[in-house]
Amino acid sequence: MNPAEAQARIAARRAEIARHDERYQRKAQPIRADPRNQRTNRFLCVLSGLCKPNPGLVAAPPRQVIRGKILLRFRQTKISGFLVREILNPRGTIMDTLEAIRTRRSIRAYTRQPVPPATVESLLRAAMSAPSAMDQRPWQFVVVADRAKLDGLTACLPGGQMLKQAPLAIVFCADPVRETKLQGYWMQDCSAATQNLLLAAHAQGLGAVWIGVYPAEGQVRGVRERLGIPETVVPFSIVALGYPAEQLPPEDRFDRSRIHVNSW
Numbered sequence: 001m002n003p004a005e006a007q008a009r010i011a012a013r014r015a016e017i018a019r020h021d022e023r024y025q026r027k028a029q030p031i032r033a034d035p036r037n038q039r040t041n042r043f044l045c046v047l048s049g050l051c052k053p054n055p056g057l058v059a060a061p062p063r064q065v066i067r068g069k070i071l072l073r074f075r076q077t078k079i080s081g082f083l084v085r086e087i088l089n090p091r092g093t094i095m096d097t098l099e100a101i102r103t104r105r106s107i108r109a110y111t112r113q114p115v116p117p118a119t120v121e122s123l124l125r126a127a128m129s130a131p132s133a134m135d136q137r138p139w140q141f142v143v144v145a146d147r148a149k150l151d152g153l154t155a156c157l158p159g160g161q162m163l164k165q166a167p168l169a170i171v172f173c174a175d176p177v178r179e180t181k182l183q184g185y186w187m188q189d190c191s192a193a194t195q196n197l198l199l200a201a202h203a204q205g206l207g208a209v210w211i212g213v214y215p216a217e218g219q220v221r222g223v224r225e226r227l228g229i230p231e232t233v234v235p236f237s238i239v240a241l242g243y244p245a246e247q248l249p250p251e252d253r254f255d256r257s258r259i260h261v262n263s264w
């Protein structure tokens with residue numbers, strides 16, 4: 001592509017983004033006012049420990065199910081017709097943010113159970129809650145649940161063989177054209193979003209693993225071709241996920257020797 005063509009493509013893409021943002025702004029008001037959506041927000045706040053759990057949920061008896069080899073403990077209740085489920089830790093209390101960070105591990109074996117669409121949306125909400133440089137949010141997501149596509153991706157991702165088993169993958173893409181105010185931070189922004197989603201998945205009883213795509217050129221090209229991602233967009237990482245069929249213990253990686261106070 002010559003520089004003039006590249007410029008023309010970027011200008012076209014910027015115009016497309018502006019049209020998309022205008023449409024999104026128009027839609028945003030009614031969505032925020034939707035009471036069902038407020039309940040979703042509250043559910044996510046409870047999950048992330050930002051607000052107190054609903055008294056109805058605290059009163060609900062703890063339940064447990066066995067998924068593969070995993071024992072999952074949770075409380076569940078209906079709040080205004082909306083099913084709310086919170087995962088419990090071994091002490092029977094709700095997993096808080098620090099606990100989710102401490103106990104998360106890369107899970108590479110999954111049951112066949114599909115992940116419900118409402119859960120997928122809550123994961124994407126967590127991803128999009130990540131901080132980004134100047135709040136530019138230079139990300140796009142491809143949700144892949146198609147078996148043939150998931151299997152196909154393994155051909156270009158040596159570290160992504162667990163996709164053959166996973167019921168779902170979320171492909172994190174960088175859209176550098178969205179960096180209109182400050183350029184070059186998309187790797188950090190997409191990493192923050194990836195980690196947010198990994199933690200949200202773990203807090204909801206799912207197992208997940210980060211598969212690196214960028215900067216390996218062959219992997220970037222392979223994922224782009226298989227999922228029809230535009231040339232101006234960079235597939236950055238993939239999270240493979242599903243209900244866990246393996247459990248790994250938390251690892252304490254704290255190393256005091258890596259800490260330098262005030263100067264190195």
Ligand SMILES: Cc1cc2nc3c(=O)[nH]c(=O)nc-3n(C[C@H](O)[C@H](O)[C@H](O)COP(=O)(O)O)c2cc1C
Pocket residue numbers: 104105106107108158159160209210211212248251
């Ligand atoms: C940037 C990045 C790329 C990774 N790529 C892969 C990968 O391609 N395949 C894989 O199985 N795990 C991958 N991982 C997961 C790491 O192997 C894992 O996080 C690490 O071994 C620590 O284990 P834990 O996540 O269970 O704490 C990746 C992690 C990061 C942060």
